[in-house]
Amino acid sequence: MIGFELAIFGFILMLGAIFFRMPIAIAMAVTGFIGSWIIRGSPTAVLSQMNSLPYDGFSSYSLSIVPLFLLMGQFATKSGMSNALFETASDWLGHRKGGVAMAAVGACGGFGAVCGSSLATASTMGQVALPEMRKRGYSDALSTGVLAAGGTLGILIPPSVILVIYAIMTEQNIVKMFLAALIPGILAAFGYMLAVAVYVRIYPDSATAAERKPYSERFRSLGKVWPVVLIFGLVMGGIAGDWNWTKDGVQALFTPTEGAAWGAVATGLYGLWTGGLNRDSFIDCILSTASASAMIFLILLGATLFNSFLAITQMPQALADWISTSGFKAKTV
Amino acid sequence: MGIAVTAEARAARLMDRLARVLAYLGGIVLTAIAIMTVISTIGRAFVGLQIGLGPIPGDFELVEAGTAVAIFCFMGWCQLNQGHVTVDVLADRLPTSINLLLILIGNLLIFAVAFIIAWRLWMGFGEQVTWFSQDVRDMLGFGYKPFTNNSTYILGMPFWYSYSLAFVGAFFFAVISAFTVWRALNDLLGRDA
Numbered sequence: 001m002i003g004f005e006l007a008i009f010g011f012i013l014m015l016g017a018i019f020f021r022m023p024i025a026i027a028m029a030v031t032g033f034i035g036s037w038i039i040r041g042s043p044t045a046v047l048s049q050m051n052s053l054p055y056d057g058f059s060s061y062s063l064s065i066v067p068l069f070l071l072m073g074q075f076a077t078k079s080g081m082s083n084a085l086f087e088t089a090s091d092w093l094g095h096r097k098g099g100v101a102m103a104a105v106g107a108c109g110g111f112g113a114v115c116g117s118s119l120a121t122a123s124t125m126g127q128v129a130l131p132e133m134r135k136r137g138y139s140d141a142l143s144t145g146v147l148a149a150g151g152t153l154g155i156l157i158p159p160s161v162i163l164v165i166y167a168i169m170t171e172q173n174i175v176k177m178f179l180a181a182l183i184p185g186i187l188a189a190f191g192y193m194l195a196v197a198v199y200v201r202i203y204p205d206s207a208t209a210a211e212r213k214p215y216s217e218r219f220r221s222l223g224k225v226w227p228v229v230l231i232f233g234l235v236m237g238g239i240a241g242d243w244n245w246t247k248d249g250v251q252a253l254f255t256p257t258e259g260a261a262w263g264a265v266a267t268g269l270y271g272l273w274t275g276g277l278n279r280d281s282f283i284d285c286i287l288s289t290a291s292a293s294a295m296i297f298l299i300l301l302g303a304t305l306f307n308s309f310l311a312i313t314q315m316p317q318a319l320a321d322w323i324s325t326s327g328f329k330a331k332t333v
Numbered sequence: 334m335g336i337a338v339t340a341e342a343r344a345a346r347l348m349d350r351l352a353r354v355l356a357y358l359g360g361i362v363l364t365a366i367a368i369m370t371v372i373s374t375i376g377r378a379f380v381g382l383q384i385g386l387g388p389i390p391g392d393f394e395l396v397e398a399g400t401a402v403a404i405f406c407f408m409g410w411c412q413l414n415q416g417h418v419t420v421d422v423l424a425d426r427l428p429t430s431i432n433l434l435l436i437l438i439g440n441l442l443i444f445a446v447a448f449i450i451a452w453r454l455w456m457g458f459g460e461q462v463t464w465f466s467q468d469v470r471d472m473l474g475f476g477y478k479p480f481t482n483n484s485t486y487i488l489g490m491p492f493w494y495s496y497s498l499a500f501v502g503a504f505f506f507a508v509i510s511a512f513t514v515w516r517a518l519n520d521l522l523g524r525d526a
Contacts, residue, residue, distance in 0.1 A: 021424040021435040023417035026442045033449075050453035051460060051476075055499055059401035061393045067363055067403060254374050257396060261370035268364075286360030287353070287410060294411030295418060297404045301450075 003039060003313035010035045010309060025295070028302030032309040039312055049308070057301055061257055065164050065174070067293040068260035072159070072267045073115035074285035076231075077124040079271035084224040085110040086128045091221040093193075095212035098200035100136055101146045102193040104129035108150030109189040110225065112157035113232040114267060116164070117292065122151025139206035142199060149192050156185035158236060159263065164256070165296065169303070174256045175240045227270050235263040335519030348512045352410040355505055359406030366399035391487035398485070398495035405454075405502030409509040412443060430521070437517040444510040451503040458496040 010031050017027040036046040057063075076082075089103035089110070096102065108125045115121050126147045133143035155162045158178035167174040200207040213221075239259035244251035254262070271277030277285070310316060335341065370392060379386035389395075411417065419439065424432055459475025461483045470478060484491045 018420050019423045021419045021421060021432065022439050023419050023443060025417055026439065026446055029446050030442055033446075047449070047453060050449060051457035054405075054450050054454060054503075055401055055457055055496060058404045058499075059397040059495065061397050061400075064366070064396050064400035067400065067407075068367055071363060071367070257393075258370050258374050261367040262374070264364075264367045265371045268367075283357070286363075287356055289363070290356040290359060290407035290410045291414055291416040293404055294407040295416050298408070298411075298417060 004315050004318045006035060006038065007310055007313040007315035010306075010313075014306065023298075025298035025302035028299070028306040032302070032305035032307070035309040036305075036312060039309075046305075046308075053304065054301055057304055058297055060168075062164075062168050062174070063297070063300070065257050065260045066161055066296055067289060068257070068264050069116040069159050069161050069164065070289045070292050071285065072260065072264040073117050073120045073154075073161075074288050075264065075267040075271045075277060076111065076114040077120055078281040078285060079227070079267060079276040080274045081114060081225075081228055081270075082107065082111055082124045082128045085228060086125065086132070088221045088225050090132075090210070091213045091218050094210040096197070097204075097209045098138075098142070098196045098207035099209055100129070100133050101138060101142055101196045101200075101207060104133065104143070104146050105150045105153075105189055105192045105196065108147070109153045109157055109185065110228055112153040112155070112160075112185065114159075114228055114263070115154050116159040116161040118151040118154040120288075121154030122147050125150060136210065137208050139203070142196070142203075142206045146192065146196060149195075150189075153185055153189055153192075156181050156188055158182060158185075159260065161296070165300070169300075175252070178236065179240055231263060231266050231270070234266060235259045238262060335522045335524045336515065338519060338524045341515060341519055344512055345516065348413055348509050351505055352413045352509055355406045355502055356410040359403035359502070362399045362406070363403040366396050366403075369395060391485060391490070394485040394488050394490065398490070398492075402495050402498040402502065405499040405506070408447070408502060408506035412447070412506060412510050412513055415513075417443065433517070433521040437514070437521050440510065440513045440517045444507065444514050447503070447507040447510040451500065451507040454496070454500050454503045458493060458500050461492040461496050 014027050014031040017031070018024055022030075033043075033046055037043045040046065085107040086103060089106035090100055093099040093102045093106065104125060107129065108121055111121050111125055115124070129147060130143055134140075154160075158181055160178065160181060163177045163181055164174055166172070167177045196207075236259075238253040239256050241253060242251055243253045268277060271281075369389060373389040373392040376386045377388040380388065424435060427435075456474050456476060459470065459473060460479060462475070463478050463480075463482055464470075465473070465475070467478060470476065482491045482493065
């Protein structure tokens, strides 16, 4: 049982370290490393594990989706899609009270369809929507609030970097995860819009209404968002669509990795075409992708080390045994 | 009272340039594997026409090798910009000096991990190649000689290509984290003369 106690202690130590500002990846890696060392009595085993563990972990076909989607999202932020989405959404919703805030939510949702990260979605849409809302006399509380909430649509609406990682860690089907998140994502977008509508009725001073646009103009402005529709259709249609009806089951056009590569290349080409992507902004994209990818992959490495420590403590088995012999009903567990 | 403040500022510029160059290299690799994958899928779409077009052989091997190289090259830039996520709910309530101390400890631990990664990646690199006599190998920490240079299944591309590039990234990740320890120490001590 010494392993079990060590595992519990490891958990506490790791969480404690995280709360004391240690980088999450490092808290897991160091706890896992030292824990394995204590159990084995020497660091040799865990050190020789490290000969191949980082390289093997990083040279993963399925994990390559993560940097590719991050790159795609960065290209999308530079290519001017956010402006088009926000203008279109404003044309449709701007005349309502608080309508520009609702438009910001809608545009976040649209942007989430080409960007898999919440932070990038919130910051990109912030650059477009915040000045506009300020100009129209929206309160800061409302305008920053809708962007923070709208940013979460970036990871709900596929492609989503977090869902990719979750799917890989728990060995689930990435495509099914994406499809499962789409409806909640759209529901969340409507929910946020509803919340804005309620909020502006409680605090009428916090928002204004723009003039109503005629429907002819509204439908014309829908045309502006074609690149988002095209790229989303290409990526999601390619990885989730059934392209060969003569065979049984879903015959997708390509794997999620290939879909991510297509998304990155297509978004990049569109950015080059609009001129949003030039030498300087390409470098920005690379550096942001670098930071985010390295952060995520180091966490994955830390988690792998911590997991292998837990595995040799046999805590998962002990816990499973304890639950199965505890006599609790399935529902209680 | 910081340690060698002017040298630190000079080193900061050097580290910035170093981390940038590596991140650009990783970015080029990542862009290349994206374009390669797209070309490969286009080729695959035409495979039925029997006109000599097809997927790029071993495309997924290139993606795997390229991802590893790119990620290792990205590590230094992330560390230099303090890109690794931390939780500051509790720490924000503590005084600034304690926080600077915690950041210093965090950077020290990152340096330790980066050092181990680079050191063991070097040994992993050695396990992929048959170079040198056993005496030299022991000196270099290359371990026992494999029967052949390990290579990928389809392309037969030696693993040491990607291992060596990954090692360059990991090595400079360790160098840059050593610099961030110095930087965090000077943050704590203060930079006034």
